[in-house]
Amino acid sequence: WRVMRGRTAGWIGTIAIGLAFVCAIGATASLLGHTESDRQLTSSLWTYASAAGLDIKLGILVDPLSAFMILVVSGVSTLIHLYSVAYLDSDRGYSRYFAYLNFFVFSMLLLVLAGNFVLLIVGWAFVGFASYALISFWYRRETATRAGMKAFVINVVGDIGLVLAAFLIFRELGSFDYGTVFAKAPEVFSTNQWSVTAICLLLLVGAFAKSAQLPLHTWLPDAMEGPTPVSSLIHAATMVTAGVYLIARTHALFVLAPTAADIAAFVGLATLLVAATIALVMTDLKRAIAYSTMSQIGYMVVGVSIGAYGAGMFHLMTHAFFKALLFMAAGSIIAAMANEQNIDRMSGFGRAMRFTSVTMLCGGLALAAFPLTSGFFSKDEILAYAGARGGMYITFTVLGYFGAFLTAIYTFRLIFRVLQGEPCAEARELIETGHVHHAHPFNPATGEEEDTDVGFPGPEHHIAESSAPMRVAMAVLAFLALVGGLVQVPGVDNVIANWLDPVFADSPLAAIHPSTEWSWIGLGIGGVISLAGIWVAHWLYIANPERPRALEQRLQGVHDFLFRKWYFDEAIDVLVVRPALAVGRFANRVFERFVVDGLVNGTEETVRGTSGVIRAVQNGFVRSYALLLIAGFAGLALYFLLSSS
């Protein structure tokens, strides 16, 4: 049942992405050969669609921003591919999986390398399709196909926002090309002019759909139906960071539309808080991490919207490291649980799976911004910038720290509940016999039996402890998650921000820098908050394990509200889905029958009733029709004869 033997497809896929990473390094090196102001290389493959004043080429742009993105995307993707080589080994859809996975990375690279808005939209939509294909990878699961459809349709809504933004850009600036658009924008637009604000808001529709920001986020948690490495890819390297990239890329427009930028920042803030509260109560391991992603993307959106471009991109990178790692660790545990994802059923994996739990702890510490880990530096840099910008932007600092507190709690809630405590049956089996638990495959969401024909993992589940490729990928990421933040330590070095500087030099906001002292004070506060959050989690889940249950009962209403994810799905169902279907049903049952057909039947009956001649026409139709044509021409001829005489 495999086209290629063994793991061939997996290795081909991994090597291809590895080569892309090497090329990305090459691109970066060639940029280094240019002076700072000159680091902008464009190239176009062929004229794609140019007519009637629209000039659309397959043009790419390599500048420090896209070079940074391709490094992160291809680098992290290589590791995720490596992990998948082993993890998906027993899956029947092995080759198909790697075909989709490589297409996904290609799409993301296209997205970040595009040199004009049309090619950006193409990459944007390809990413959406790739996510659809991978989310509904196990396509005989009804839950998976529905989740894929949801992701695709919401992403199309985002695409539409981008397309409309492109039309408006073309209307105002007469081009789709990045270079022309960003150069012309300051000349054409005055600050907060309605058209530039409209462009930015439409761009945000696209960014929010892809980056799972409120209210277009509902596809992301459902996307957990896909294989776990896919979640790792979507959350770390590809897809959700696209919105952050888009805002950074079009910062020249957002600088001219500060209102739109503020809206983006506040949506990011709202998302980071809402998602963090939901992550506190989720019992599905992957979904809890997914909400954490939403929350962290919220930080990045805040960052690039308020002008902390370097910090936002820095957080994008560190988040890619630790989030990819967390999903890999979760995948390893879920494999050991035979695809059970509910943390209520997990405990005591710390002893059963040493390597997985150590790496998961590394990822968790980085996510919780434990002092000196990567997340510690990157998150605080955004908040410090907001503080330095002052005014109402202090809000972002204060609430951002509150979000960080929640982050530490929910992260260590997962870690304590999964790794600590009395080993559950599956963990015990692993400790005692060294075998991974085998269960009859069933869909945990619906309880229906899995169709094992369609590439659902066979009896061989793969955990990191027994698979070298998985271990290598996780070890590299664990290392990066711990020390990746050292590239940008206040007062010491500033690698990423300096590298990106030429791209953002035109933005007046880039000139704002928090002082080194304040940065360190911010880091101190962040460290204390992180430790406090971890302590709260410890107090709740280790010291007083009965406490969470009691809290849940006392705050039943709040818990339900959070557990139902703030009722976003239900609201969208009532406001959009049901009305659309109702209109469709009405059109089908009433309109089509009575108006459209009624029109004809009415005419037909009138005609039948009044004219025997016409009835004859209808009966011997074709013959009469021919006659009628001939008669028509004869009449015509007669007319000319008469008129010419």
Add this chain to the structure above:
Amino acid sequence: MINVLLWAPLAFGLVGLFLPRRAAGPWAVLGALVTLGVAVGMTIGFNQGDSGLQYVESTPWISGLGVDYSLGLDGLNLFLVLLTALLWTGGIAFAAFRDYERPKTFFLLMLMAETATLGSFLAQDLLLFVLFFDFMLVPFYFLFGAWGHDRTAEGGPTAWAATLKMIIYTLIGSLLMLVAAIATAIISADGGHITFSIQALQEQGLSLGSQRWIFWFFAAAFLVKMPAFLVHGWMPDAYRAAPLPVLAVFSGVLAKVGAYGFLRIVLPLFPEATIEYQEVVLVIALASILYGSVMAFTQTNVRLIAGYSSVAQLGFITAGIFALRADGSDGAVLQMVNHGLVVAPIFVIVAILFERTGSEDIREMGGMALRAPVLAALFLIVALATLAMPGSSNFVGEFYILNGLFQAKIVFAFIAISGVAMSAYYALRLYQGAMHNRKPEGLLSREIGWRDAVVLVPLVLCILGLALYPQLILKRTNPSVQQTVAKVTGGSAPQSKLAAQTEESGWTGYAPIGDR
């Protein structure tokens, strides 16, 4: 050359009558292939910078009436002719691999239909166009009626009844068009020498009063043919009755004759009326988009999902033409080709699915991707092109159309684009419904055979090729489209009396970049 292109199908069809039954199919395929070869040859020889007619053939036919037998190719019809030749080859090949009753008559009618369709694309004489336009109906009447499916068991009409309904609809439009064509020639001649040549009529011009009613007579014929919202009543029954290979060419090509008619005849001949009724037609087009999309995602019959999606797509094409900008019309021409290229494979796939499931109800399908991965992959590509996924040529077409509409009438563009989101849902639902989820009991899930692959794979390759290089079409159509649209709006230098008004037409209008 152009005569060979036009009459080769009919000639092959007639010769086929004298061949043994078993040879009828292969012979018809050969005929379609020869036609396709000629069409490809003419496309290669086409001078792409030229906006005027090429390969012109013009001889007086009924000289007393000023009717010429005049044919020609330009950017407007070049790729529609190629599309016709291609889809007919596919449709005939698909049918040739199956057993149809009375094969000789069947293939004769198919080839006759091809000649009629090519004729209406090639005709450069108004009356010749009307003749071919009406002549198209005759073979399809018999093909739908005699080889179609009776739906009496499902509470629907018989094949003949459904066909009759279609004929009544189309005929009313056609007769109005005949009257309008004659009136155009006579009023234009104004007592002088009568001519039906489209070229000559453009120069003579009509008074706005005459243009007004003649515009609607032509529009009626074209809108019914598409079909557009409110005059689509014939579509559901006829689509359910039609034999699938015939439906593939019918839906793929014939609907475009209507849209093409607007570009070839209505815009250049009745420019003032076009401007006057621009918003009315746009409203009809928008209604088609929204109504077609909403219907498409509530249908369960796969034919009707494709049928209503065509209503929506033709709505986009009409909207592009009536944006009255070169980009909108460029997109419309490109989209006509794209839509033909996706809707024909869909009906071929529907036929393949029907052979496996014995049903055309999407609820009774599913799970086929496992045993038929190649079929699933082909279907997926077609479905993605149908929903105008960026990266497909359909996206480029829709992008041009909507950009034209956006720059011309911004409010209409915002409404029209909601159809894009709906198309994502119904196209994917169609694909998922057939290929994913659980496999129902009794469904034969087997891979596509080479006979079907021979038909389907080349069409999918065309979709992929165009996706990589839509410029192939845009480059060749643009000069002619620019010229056609300029006849209405006057381009940069207004020639039409009402051209100035298009630039300041209220809150739905726009001011172009240079003029502010």
